Amino acid sequence: MIFRQLFDGESFTYTYLLASRPGGEALIIDPVLDRCDRYITLLDELDLKLVKAKDTHCHADHITGLGKLRDITRCITVMGQATTVDVVSMRVDDGDTIDIENISLRVLYTPGHTNDSYCFLWDDGLFTGDTLLIRGTGRTDFQNGSSFDAYHSLFERILKLPDHIKVYPGHDYKGDTVSTIGEERAFNPRLQVSSADEYADLMSGLSLASPKMMDVAVPANLSIGQSLTIDPEIVSATVTVEDAILQIEGNAVLFIDLRETRERQVTGIIPGSLHTPYLELASAIEDGGLLNAIVKETGKSLILYCAFGERSALALQVLKQSGFDKVTHLGGGMAAWTSAGAPTEPSGIS
Ligand SMILES: [Fe+2]
Incomplete structure (x- = not known):
């Protein structure tokens, strides 16, 4: 198992890199923009393929x-369901798992520091x-933070875990x-309270200055999808839900669902679409791959889609570079499709 705890001395941030083996898939948690070159070098040195980046x-x-690593490696960006970040490939909820090769992380929704x-x-x-920090806890005074939510997350979720x-x-x-967990339960001064009210009093008495990067960092972190939405190749090959529905009628188009099985189960799929998970795209489009064979045999054009339009934009670039010319992607992904009231069917039928 490969585990690296990486440090950014400017913001005192820890970034974590996980992989099950040299040569395998990797996941990164809380990467810092200014340290991305270092992460890329380390990934190369350890012969790892970054497939998911998560904040x-x-x-x-x-x-x-997240945005820079996605642009360099075409990895999947992941955040929680409650995020308001503009473009994230995959949003996960409490109880979900984040999976890469031989590694599975269970997601706990713990609002409080932020929502x-x-x-x-x-x-x-x-x-x-x-x-939860070492002998501390995250402040709760901005970004929809709540000391009462934090108390619940800490005492009802985190501290219920084994010591x-x-x-x-x-x-x-x-x-x-x-x-x-046992050490923090015993020695973390913020956790020596007996009620949510007491915790809220403690937190409101901190009177902390705002982080010096806050006015720059928050807007930048809410718009990580910008590089994809202005790329001319992607923009010119983006179709709306209405365009996509019109193309169904001619029966000359095949929808390709790039999401993972869990996401398909939650929202259903576009009727008749073919499932090609994003991380298996390379093998599907090479000579002898399923998608390659279907395109050659049927001559159909492809409409790629995912949850929100990020993986499909990245996949579009890959397919274009591999010589597929009759390919577009669904802007806004399945979220746009369902909010427009377009038809779906349960996953497992196609
Ligand atoms: Fe924070």
């Missing part, structure tokens, strides 16, 4: 590396973001790197 929440103290804060449980380790679970925080300002 625990929308950060106020640094600009996220889009999530923790991730991986075997005996918990990536806590700013929900031996390791705590990997999103920041540390003292140089600590790891703790445990």
Whole structure:
């Protein structure tokens, strides 16, 4: 197993890189924009393919590396369902898993520091973001934070985990790197309260200054999809829901669903679409691959779609570079499709 805890000295952020083997798939948690070159070098040195990049929440103290890593590696960006970030490939909810090769992280929705804060449980380790720090907790005074939500997340969710679970925080300002649930329960001064009211009083008495990067970081972190929405190749090959529905009638088009099985089960699929998960796209389009064979045999053009239009935009670039010319992608993805009231069918039929 490969596990790296990487540090950004400007924002005191910890970034985590996980993979099950050299040469395999990798996942990164809370990457920092200014450190992306370092991550890319490390990925190369360890011979890893970055397939997912995840933020625990929308950060106020640094600009996220999600957008840059996606643009360089075409990885899937992941955030929680409660995020308001403009373009994220995949949104996960409490109880979901984030999966890469031989690694599965369980998602815990833990609002409080912000209303889009999530923790991730991986075997005996918990990536806590700013929900729980070593001998501290995340502030709750901006970005829809709530001391009462934080109390609930800490006492009803996080501290219900076994004592031996390791705590990997999103920041540390003292140089600590790891703790445990038992250690924090016993020694974290913020957790020595007996009620939500007492916790709220404690937090409201902190009178903290705003993070110095806040006015820059939050707007930047809410618009990570910008590079995709202005790329001329992508813009010219983006179809609306209305365009896509019109093309169905001619029966010369095939919808390709790039999402993962869980996402398909939640929302259903576009009727008759073919499932080609984004991470399996390369093998599907090479000579002898299923998608390659179908296109050659039927001559149909393809409309790629995913959850929100990010994976399909990246896949569009890959297909164009591989010589597929009759291909477009559905702007806004399945979210746009369902909000327009367009037809769906349960996954498993096609
Ligand atoms: Fe934060």
